[in-house]
Amino acid sequence: MKKTTLILILLVFTSANADEETRQYVKFPPKLQLKQLSNMRDHMVALNEILEYMAFDDLDEAANVAEKRLGLSARHAHNTNDLAKYMPEGMKQAGYSMHSAASNFAQVAKKGDAESAYEALMAVTQSCVACHAGYRTR
């Protein structure tokens, strides 16, 4: 793992540990808020599946899950266009970073080298962490 990546992770964790609420509130219409949270729970499930496939050295399946459920291809199923209308610019960018990091992970994983794949996966989880540190919907 590159040193710079580790430092980045530590920085994000330190800033997410504040006792006060520092996240920006983003108001979605109630139905879209439910949709957004259900997308999120699906992100978690997808991430877990990716790790399971990686634990069993099935990098191809890990790549497929990442592209379909988290990657740029997942955006339509997740109504991202509707959601984006209500998002501040930084949140939209965080969302885009996550989708593109997942697509990048898929491409790296397909090449079959587990260590590079784990490193690429870290960029995905970093984008989860970054957006959660900055925004809330409730």
Ligand code: HEC
């Ligand atoms: C573009 C911003 C953004 C990105 C990227 C993001 N999330 Fe979220 N997520 C949120 C917001 C906002 C909430 C609601 C937090 C709140 O209001 O307390 C949330 C909530 C969640 C929840 C709670 C769902 C519930 O039903 O309460 C889970 C689980 C979650 N996210 C997982 C993930 C995972 C895993 C990733 C990365 C693969 C991810 N999220 C990426 C913005 C994001």
